[in-house]
Amino acid sequence: MIDLRSLRQFLAVAEELHFGRAAARLHMTQPPLTQAIRKLEVELGAPLFERTSRSVALTPAGAALRPAAEKLLADAQALTPLVQAAAAGQRGRVRLGFVSTVGYGELPRWLKRFREQHAEIELTLIEATLDVQLREFAAGELDAGFILHAPGAVPDGFESLAVAREPLVLAMSTEEPLAKRARLRANDALSLPLVIFPRDIAPSLYDAVLAFYRERQATPRIAQQAIQMQTIVNLVSAGIGAAWVPEGMTSLQRNGVVYKRMMDTAPSCETSLIWRADAAPAVLRFVDHAREQVGTKSHT
Numbered sequence: 001m002i003d004l005r006s007l008r009q010f011l012a013v014a015e016e017l018h019f020g021r022a023a024a025r026l027h028m029t030q031p032p033l034t035q036a037i038r039k040l041e042v043e044l045g046a047p048l049f050e051r052t053s054r055s056v057a058l059t060p061a062g063a064a065l066r067p068a069a070e071k072l073l074a075d076a077q078a079l080t081p082l083v084q085a086a087a088a089g090q091r092g093r094v095r096l097g098f099v100s101t102v103g104y105g106e107l108p109r110w111l112k113r114f115r116e117q118h119a120e121i122e123l124t125l126i127e128a129t130l131d132v133q134l135r136e137f138a139a140g141e142l143d144a145g146f147i148l149h150a151p152g153a154v155p156d157g158f159e160s161l162a163v164a165r166e167p168l169v170l171a172m173s174t175e176e177p178l179a180k181r182a183r184l185r186a187n188d189a190l191s192l193p194l195v196i197f198p199r200d201i202a203p204s205l206y207d208a209v210l211a212f213y214r215e216r217q218a219t220p221r222i223a224q225q226a227i228q229m230q231t232i233v234n235l236v237s238a239g240i241g242a243a244w245v246p247e248g249m250t251s252l253q254r255n256g257v258v259y260k261r262m263m264d265t266a267p268s269c270e271t272s273l274i275w276r277a278d279a280a281p282a283v284l285r286f287v288d289h290a291r292e293q294v295g296t297k298s299h300t
Contacts, residue, residue, distance in 0.1 A: 004076055006040045007069040009033060010048060014066050017056045092282025093122040097133040097145030101229050102271060105164060105248045107146065110293045114286060121282050129201040129227060130155075137276070143283045144275040148246070151270040153204030158274040161287065163294055168209070168244040168267045170260045171236045184260045190216060193223035193241035195232050205269055209244055212267045233257055246271075 012022040023030040048062035136142035154160040172179045199206040223241035232243045237256040250259040
């Protein structure tokens, strides 16, 4: 192995083309420098300098080594600030999961600000439902994630930050007679066929919706299940049934779909950012950014 000290000594001689001046520059005497260069030549198996009593010149091997040595030393000098930046959360990688509903809220603007403020942190976005995110966390392939759940029902084993809480609204086909009403109460809609997500992708929210029906002595008529909220809204537009969706989804406009907020009461949902307590500094930097954005949002 060639050590960095040997490369610094080589570069001093290569730049000065004089062993005496190079030794003075390195704050050493000439004989040890000459010995060090000879040792390096032996290790590399080729002469690096042509020496005469009057001059010193690089050999072809020395000329080839010079840019490589300069790069190695520059890379070595960059290691300390690189490591310190990573330890401070100023560099690194954040693999961020998110459920599709988050994209209709504040997330795009938050990500834009984070990229502007932390250009040295690589941000990878992974759209995934809660069940998929939990598997990715378990496999070590996810660092943080935005999830949708019933209020207060964050999965065990995670740190969390509540990002938003909002009611569910009823997405209905414009062909549905109830859609013509200016005002709608929850009990008016309980008999409608329902388009809903499977329980395994958001168990707490699924259970909250069904509990909402049971509290009113009703049983939901599940017409169709679908994973993505966009797909659910598209199925509503086709007249397959109605669907409870987060209020933020009302920005997703589809022909044939109207969104109705209940006059009295409705299930609610919560969006949270989750991460592990032992997350890397760059991940905690993103958490701090999200916390700042939530604080800013609460004051606007």
